[in-house]
Amino acid sequence: MSHASRVSRAPTAVFWLATLLGLFAIPLSLAKNHSPAQPANSTPPLRIPSDVAWTQETLTIISSGDSFRGLLLARRCNHCHGEEGFSSVPAYPNLAGLDRLSFWKQVEDFRSGKRISPIMQTIAEGLAARDSADLAAYYALLPTASDPLENRAFPQPMQDPSRATIAIRLIVFGDGQRGIPPCQSCHGPVSYVKGAPRLDVQNGTYLAEQLDHFSNGSRTNDINVRMRSIAIQLTAEEKTALSECYGAGLGPGANSR
Ligand code: HEC
Ligand code: HEC
Numbered sequence: 001m002s003h004a005s006r007v008s009r010a011p012t013a014v015f016w017l018a019t020l021l022g023l024f025a026i027p028l029s030l031a032k033n034h035s036p037a038q039p040a041n042s043t044p045p046l047r048i049p050s051d052v053a054w055t056q057e058t059l060t061i062i063s064s065g066d067s068f069r070g071l072l073l074a075r076r077c078n079h080c081h082g083e084e085g086f087s088s089v090p091a092y093p094n095l096a097g098l099d100r101l102s103f104w105k106q107v108e109d110f111r112s113g114k115r116i117s118p119i120m121q122t123i124a125e126g127l128a129a130r131d132s133a134d135l136a137a138y139y140a141l142l143p144t145a146s147d148p149l150e151n152r153a154f155p156q157p158m159q160d161p162s163r164a165t166i167a168i169r170l171i172v173f174g175d176g177q178r179g180i181p182p183c184q185s186c187h188g189p190v191s192y193v194k195g196a197p198r199l200d201v202q203n204g205t206y207l208a209e210q211l212d213h214f215s216n217g218s219r220t221n222d223i224n225v226r227m228r229s230i231a232i233q234l235t236a237e238e239k240t241a242l243s244e245c246y247g248a249g250l251g252p253g254a255n256s257r
Contacts, residue, residue: 047220048114049114049220049221049222049223049224049225050105050108050109050112050114050221050222050223051108051109051112051114052104052105052108052109052195052223054101054194054195059101061104061129061130061133062100062101062104062133062136063100064133065100065133065134065135065136065137065138066133066134066137067134067137067138067140067141068138069134069138070134070135070136070137070138070139071138073127073131073134073135073138074135074138074139076123077095077123077135080092080119081093081094081095082094082095082096082150082151082152083150084096084142084143084147084150084152085097085098085139085142086147086150086152086153086154087152087153087154087203088151088152088153089153090153090154090156090203090204090205090206090247091203091205091206091209092203092206093202093203093206094152094154094201094202094203094206095139095142096139096142096143096144096201097139097140097142097143097144097198097201098136098139098140098197098198099140099192099197099198100133100136100137100140101136101194101195102195102196102197103132103135103136103139103140103197104132104133104136105195106221107120107124107127107132107135107136108124108129108132109221110123110124111124111125111127114220114221115219115221116218116219144201153203153205154201154202154203154247154249155247155248155249156203156204156205156244156247156248157248158244158245158247158248159244160244163237163240163241163244163245164241164245166237166238166241166242167238167241167242167244167245167246168245170182170183170234170238170241170242171183171184171242171245171250172184178233179233180230180233180234181230183199183242186226187199188200193226195223196226199246200246200249200250201249202246202247203247204243204244204245204246204247204248205243205247207242207243207246207247208239208240208243208244211231211234211239211242211243212231212239214227214228214230214231214232215228215231215232215234215239
């Protein structure tokens with residue numbers, strides 16, 4: 001009797017096990033279908049890209065930065081980022097004119113380890129949230145006009161000016177076939193999305209490195225996979241063209257210097 005009832009229970013257990021597995025399989029397959037191809041409205045990536053969210057509280061902290069205090073704190077940064085926010089090393093980013101939100105987010109991401117850089121992670125650990133807001137306020141105010149007296153890497157002439165056409169097309173029109181929106185729709189001057197820095201006063205060598213980091217997955221702090229999904233689709237030639245074109249300042253002097 002007891003033997004018989006045990007046998008009859010066995011299929012029930014199997015049934016429940018199968019049902020449970022089935023239930024787990026559904027969300028898994030959904031997640032797979034959605035992953036990196038459709039960044040804008042897809043399910044969140046498995047690894048959270050950043051601890052920063054654009055909440056009212058965050059925006060208030062950032063907007064309350066004190067630029068004078070930032071000026072004093074910036075002494076720690078001048079050595080690499082330049083006294084006027086323009087670096088003399090082309091692989092180091094310029095900070096002059098960087099909008100406050102982008103600046104603050106990057107420092108937070110270095111601090112939390114969401115963006116990897118042995119140099120900057122150590123530096124960010126030594127800054128309080130208030131300090132980065134003050135620094136952000138200061139650097140956002142620095143003028144971006146060129147100063148021939150200062151030793152800065154920016155702008156650099158394009159190695160091959162004929163590549164400017166490739167770059168300008170992507171910057172102005174993007175590529176609808178590959179679902180690449182125009183760079184200028186997020187990075188300005190047409191419009192800016194929160195946390196997207198301007199690129200037209202940035203060092204080309206630095207930009208090229210960042211595009212590589214996004215496409216090879218070593219930089220993953222972009223919310224909603226915005227930059228990874230774009231960078232992974234760019235060819236090596238396009239990445240070079242874009243970096244050099246921005247690094248030349250996009251201006252009329254870009255090709256002739
Ligand atoms: C020893 C050199 C060095 C010093 C000093 C330094 N930085 Fe940096 N910083 C770097 C490098 C290199 C990077 C690029 C990191 C990477 O490879 O992604 C960087 C990146 C950044 C970025 C990201 C810029 C962007 O466009 O995404 C910010 C913001 C920044 N630094 C702020 C600061 C501040 C603020 C200080 C001073 C408190 C500072 N840095 C001091 C070398 C330095
Ligand atoms: C849909 C909006 C969007 C578009 C379109 C876009 N970007 Fe971005 N990009 C961003 C955001 C947002 C960030 C900041 C990511 C983060 O939070 O670290 C970024 C960051 C970058 C960075 C890193 C800059 C730095 O200072 O570290 C580079 C380089 C870059 N984008 C290049 C490009 C290029 C080139 C194009 C056009 C082919 C482009 N982006 C198109 C949103 C966009």
